[in-house]
Amino acid sequence: MGELPPYAAEIAAQVERLASAPAGVEERVAEIFAVLRRLVPYEAGVLQVLNPERLRFETLGAVGYGEATMAHLLGPRHYEEVELLGLDRDGEPIRGRDAPIPPSEMYSWTEHFAPAGFREGIGVALFNPDGRQVGIMALHTGSPEHPTDAARDFLGLLAPVIAEAVDPLRSVATLSTVVSDAVAGVVLTRSGGVLPLPGLPEHPILRSGAPVLGAAAERLVDGEPYGAFLCRDDSHTPDGRYVRISVLTCPVQSPAHLRAVVLVSPPGDLHGLTRRELEILGLLIDGWSNQRIANLLVIAPRTVAAHVEHILAKLAAPSRTLAAVRALRLGLYVPRSLIRSRR
Incomplete structure (x- = not known):
């Protein structure tokens, strides 16, 4: 120069x-x-x-x-x-x-x-x-x-x-501070692609086209600025321990192609809920009946009813509707699209 x-x-x-x-x-x-x-x-x-x-x-x-x-x-x-x-x-x-x-x-x-x-x-x-x-x-x-x-x-x-x-991703990255224990994250675009999130590493379960991103996009349909759910992480342990997925809508002033920030963090307190109960909670949130849940999970309706009773007790909820509301608010469920059939 x-x-x-x-x-x-x-x-x-x-x-x-x-x-x-x-x-x-x-x-x-x-x-x-x-x-x-x-x-x-x-x-x-x-x-x-x-x-x-x-x-x-x-x-x-x-x-x-x-x-x-x-x-x-x-x-x-x-x-x-x-x-x-x-x-x-x-x-x-x-x-x-x-x-x-x-x-x-x-x-x-x-x-x-x-x-x-x-x-x-x-x-x-x-x-x-x-x-x-x-x-x-x-x-x-x-x-x-x-x-x-x-x-x-x-x-x-x-x-x-x-x-x-x-850099528009810089302002969007500030959303990640909402989840203080986030360990990874990406920016979800409106076409379903992903961009790196400054300040956080990427994660195998957040790769482009991953089912988790589809579930995250479903959470945005309701127009809520924030949502969370659980999913199994098979990328590090064979038993698929749970991680929490948080979804935060990008601010309105963000570039039009940026849709949301998707973060991975530890699961937090699961209130003693089992894998099956977390899956059933996701179906209760969708308003499914015991019979319909039983058909999907290939179990007896009475088994579903027993699981629901355990869920009510663990969440201190007097009804399945209130249990679903609490699970949705706490992000304490597995979305239907991530439930793995055992057929």
Whole structure:
């Protein structure tokens, strides 16, 4: 890297501070734009996060663009141009004059940026340390002399810190603090995929397509912000000890493709309930009759009735309805979709 731009140390310190600040992401983005104006005298700028499921970018903050340009930045052509420019890969920022494709051959430049009076621009790919693309940032200027070489290189140094500051998984990860003894977790997307949850390791039972994630998605159908249930963990012990699965809906301000945080923690107090009783509790929550439960579990109805009596005693519940309510509130049951038939 060559000569540092003016105020480089001060700018770096401000961006570092913003990355660790507790402010909301929109506030952090606005402050990042304010800080970067000292580095690049831009007339317009946009910071977007990647929606990998829709192959689109979602805008966190923007200044200086018209309505039509903002609509373009949310569309497929913009995503395709990001790929063509190589901004879908972790690398150096790219100015218009350095681009592998001349601006005159790019739809966004000929139809939006040039007509708006911009003469130069720079795109910055934002990646986190584990190699996941968080999003992109672009700044457009009215002068062909900006950004300078020094500003371009320094933006490259700032990119990982900016990525950390705006990473949508960072704000979602704060949900994991609700479950203080969580040992693993993932973020569940609306398509059923999983993303890593910053601060917690992944777990074999939370792999993409795992039955537990299907059960977690079912808990979200009711619109509740939080739910919990039990499942057997065969990944570490052959006897399949129970773990607790907690499901927390992502905040409404989260990117649209993020649905919930799914956490694994120790099972807690099982109140002496047996495996069979925990399964029956899941069916009681679904409103099943003794006969229907017996048919599924391949046991006699009188055996189901005996189990229900034991459940009522262990949960100090006077009725099966109240037992189901308490089990649901405590996450003290195995969902029907996770019950293993013994046929």
